[in-house]
Amino acid sequence: MDLTWSADEDAFRAECRAWLAEHAPNPPLPSGDTAEGFALHMEWERKLYADRWAVVSWPTEHGGRGASLWEWLIFEEEYYRAGAPQRVTQNGIFLLAPSIYEFGTQAQQDYYLPRMAAGEDLWCQGWSEPNAGSDLAGLTSKAVRDDEAGGWRLHGQKTWTTRGAFCTHLFGLFRTDPDSTRHHGLTYLLVPLDIDGVTVRGFGRLDGDEGFAEVFFDGAFVPDGDGDPAAGGVLGEVNGGWGVAMATTSSERGLTLRSPGRFTAATARLVQLYRERGGSVDDPGVRDAVAQAWIDAEAYALYTLSDVTGIVEGRSPGARSSLNKIFWSELDVRLHEAALRLLGGESELVEWGPDGQRVENPWLKGYQFSLSGPIYAGTNEIQRNIVAERVLGLPRK
């Protein structure tokens, strides 16, 4: 056991910190899930890319720094500590890119990845459908073979597509074998959103942002994908989409998105909030709740160090990553609940802060966002089933 960083890692951290201190927007950007906010976020994304902070763990030829997993953790920790903006590009970078690395052709990798890193292509995910949420294998959107054109005609509807209204591309699963059921006969497709037969309709989210979209497909054409990647196409094998998606999903459920820095930074801000307001709020238990949130964030950070150690040494967390997802998502709710208790009667305010420094209330906003954590990327009910069945070996039926 060795919980110290190497000199190189310390130097990397110092570089991250210095750059972020100079460049991270202050005051913070407004939410990236509105049209105006999104534009400001894209400026930030381009700035990250220009200085090679957009995708630190990617190879240099795709815009990254070839950073190790440890360096990635350091970067994320510094990123959240600096209060730098939420990554509007995250669905592409964290969900799609791992699948392109694993399943994409060389042409697809060379075309999509640098454009994604640079923010030229903005990807949203097309998993959920109105009748396929937790039950992802129940999806019915289909891609009908068009042999003449050498590709697929899409029909159906995707929904809960985060930032769909602002994105340029969608990745998702479509039923390519009309006789198939469940997770068979699905294909993972990459779809430009500006082609004929695609309609995107944004709709309002709980927190007031218009960050969700429905995407309707009415005969939109996507080629097989062995030609120019610009037109979109198949990622991986036809009818092999479930495996590609699961790789992506496990990437989402696992380590990558939920870097511990997000929670240690949030609890550090919670501690600050407690110091400002804890003495005046009439709530004898809130001190304990803040301490608990702080401990939980530390536990999560250490758990992640253990996971990363395992991954680096070739031990995959596998289904245990469901534990990870349950813990961070419920920790996130609890820590925001503690913050709202500290805000007391002001917790309902959409804008908040001292005069002259009013900002969108980060704790209210964060609380609302936290409530989606136990739902998306596989509800925590399903994650608990996975823990019980695949980790603890309880019988499925």
Added chain:
Amino acid sequence: MDLTWSADEDAFRAECRAWLAEHAPNPPLPSGDTAEGFALHMEWERKLYADRWAVVSWPTEHGGRGASLWEWLIFEEEYYRAGAPQRVTQNGIFLLAPSIYEFGTQAQQDYYLPRMAAGEDLWCQGWSEPNAGSDLAGLTSKAVRDDEAGGWRLHGQKTWTTRGAFCTHLFGLFRTDPDSTRHHGLTYLLVPLDIDGVTVRGFGRLDGDEGFAEVFFDGAFVPDGDGDPAAGGVLGEVNGGWGVAMATTSSERGLTLRSPGRFTAATARLVQLYRERGGSVDDPGVRDAVAQAWIDAEAYALYTLSDVTGIVEGRSPGARSSLNKIFWSELDVRLHEAALRLLGGESELVEWGPDGQRVENPWLKGYQFSLSGPIYAGTNEIQRNIVAERVLGLPRK
């Protein structure tokens, strides 16, 4: 709405309180779930009976006072407030007697009820079997028809029979139709434990008492029950035992056993404990936990008043009584947890109290007992299913 008691009810309360103040054992009796303790408890039961406090709500001809439900509540409240002993006769009085009143012949009522009130017959319940706990309908103990003898030969095993080793009689379900499954073909039988072919083996409980028993049946004979009730027999219809048992079970699950006085008295003692120790224990949250337990006991008491009002006016709580069972059993755990927090490092002590007044640690004992609450009489998992399905109307499958 009228939350005041009538002059008659106040007088009844005064009478209860005066009698209990004079007679309730001090120091408290040891547990009634040991052989020595049981004997002491039986003395107490006989004293209760002699002064007509054993079964206040029963008709006078069976040893009661014909008390109303309201008076019964008052009696219970005073009984628990006085710290009077746990009723070792409760399984007969509260679980079997309602079924005898509803399903018994006149001869059965006249024979069993006064003897039960007087503590001459001591009844234990024979529901659970090694493979039929939560799934009561899965029981396999059988009663084989003996036409010649005009009765039934019992085979099989019952278990978790509280105080079985000290009781004289058992009531329980046996499969009388060998071709039946689930809740069909069962008969509710009344069985003296001293007959041939019955073996009772006591075994140790979590809290150290030997209050459980297994009861083995190896051809023991019980007549039909239309003759002398002393020999035991069928209660209700042959093959109609499920209905009789459910009436009993809903009586157990419902109001009767869990009088609110039990919890308001316990929280009053918890408040006292807090006043003695709250200032010195290093636990900033325990004050809140005690207040919460106190509120919960009040809520339970009021909920019960609402239930009793409904019953008196002809509105049965029905499946809603599952809410009741979940609430009191989990409240009981929480209030004892709060007490153990107040005891801190002394919570593990089997005997406890100031020098010269050492008693069996009521909070440790009570905590252990409380843990059985969410399990017996239908686990709280099953109760939650009932609430969801029968009260909220969610689909069974």
Added chain:
Amino acid sequence: MRFAFTQDQLDFAEAVSDLLAKECDPAAVRVAWENDTGRVPGLWSRLVEMGVVGLLAPEGVGGLGMGEIDLVRIVYEAGRAALPEPLSTIAGVVVPAVRDHANTADAERFLSDVCAGTSTIALGLAANPLVVGAAGAAMFVLEADDGLHLVDPDVVEITPEQSVDGSRRVSRVNWNPSSATLMCGPSGAAEALDRAATFTAAELCGLADTMLTLTTGYVAERKQFGVPIGSFQAIKHHCANAMLAVEFAKPLVWRAAYSLTQRDPDASLHASMAKAAASDAADVVGRIAMQCHGGIGYTVEYDLHLYLKRAWSLISQDGSAASHRRRVADRVLG
């Protein structure tokens, strides 16, 4: 002993419920989210006509001269509908405060106006940093260290704020207490908080009930894996837990209202127990409702958020669960 509403009380509440079902459906609440006042046009005068607004006012000024126990079930119905009107504040708190403490002339004048529906009075208790419905109020009842003041809007500086609940028009108010405006001392203010906590608790129970109803309806219909999600035990237990929370809060709320009516010496304790339980229940039910709905509950096109956001606001209004449990602890534990 009888712990239940009278048939008259239930009938009155049902009449209000029928009105709200028609005039205050989710579409109407959405109108209130978007319009200038945060209120449903025309609805207040209907409530005035039914006598709800002046229920606690003496008959001489146009009220019904009834008690808190008569009002509480109606306020619960208002909660169920997420009624975006200052009903519990005005009918439940301001009217009895003015009735009991204002001088005769003020009481007669202001209560007559309120009972006639021609004006409203806004309430600012020290427990709350925000005042609802300050804009347009004919008068203010405001709490200072020395008690409740009856204050003219001219001398109140109003700074609007935006609530997560679009129909709640909240403001900070700034004013200078003076002996001229003092209506009653701290005990009158404490009584106002007890009433506010009790009626807000009733609203929260109503909101919780509606969130649970939406949830059970949704999970019985929504299919995943070929079956309604309500057939999964995890969802069943979530719903049972939600019901448990709200069903054991309600008796505390009804009792608190009864104790206010009876001027029970423990009325303040009972109000705190009610508010603590109702705040916790609404919180738990809201969380469960969100989780059982999944994505659909996270959209503003679905109605859940109307009730959820009202509940979030009311959970801390008139004292949080924690602060009321502290009051209970101080009273019971010493």
Added chain:
Amino acid sequence: MRFAFTQDQLDFAEAVSDLLAKECDPAAVRVAWENDTGRVPGLWSRLVEMGVVGLLAPEGVGGLGMGEIDLVRIVYEAGRAALPEPLSTIAGVVVPAVRDHANTADAERFLSDVCAGTSTIALGLAANPLVVGAAGAAMFVLEADDGLHLVDPDVVEITPEQSVDGSRRVSRVNWNPSSATLMCGPSGAAEALDRAATFTAAELCGLADTMLTLTTGYVAERKQFGVPIGSFQAIKHHCANAMLAVEFAKPLVWRAAYSLTQRDPDASLHASMAKAAASDAADVVGRIAMQCHGGIGYTVEYDLHLYLKRAWSLISQDGSAASHRRRVADRVLG
């Protein structure tokens, strides 16, 4: 950066685990419940032989000269087996306290004896009203306001008490601190509490793991309604919650031991986080284990209670979860 045990550490722990599987199965623990000492005959000397008891003692007195991080995984194994021996107290707390603070002669003499297995030393920290294993101890390390004392049994008055865990032989001790017995000041005592909290936390994680293992085994076998009860979603979620609690406590415990080894300035904070999380985890897992077992868990014939009652005792030993969260709050929140 590497947050994992070394292969050597895992091998050592596995060797201990193998020994305990043979020599400290539930039947052996039941013997300790009933016998005079509350210990498993012969087992201590086996642990001495393996070097576990003197793991933190210098090699010169027969120890291994290793660190807390080497011991913690072994203590976790002791917890898994509900080992009824004073391993964590002696090996984890008394040995380093005597090593660091006793005068050279005392240290050499007592550590040699302990490492040779010829005597034990009982520990009485101010956080605990009870002392384990006082009868038969060759010496006592006892905390007073001014620090830790090394006290001869002759001057300690021992009053036996009975623990819910039959193998825990607890006593109250009465003695008079004097400057002659003082071994170190309050900072040494604080360090002892940090070690005690950390190793007790490790034991609790082990106990929780065994309770979870018993539970998953039982629910996979036990059938009701024609299926294993472990196929019900409510049971699955109980088990998942149990695992969640213990898996997120462990990293805190390992880190606390590491920080002690490193003499990290935050070691005390880390120990408190570990004990808070482990106490809560054992509590949650114990509750879940009881509930999932149903009636069988409520009998003394089944093994669950051996682990459960140990856990109940250790949950508050060396500071409850609440007291350690208070320490964390004092340190982090100011």
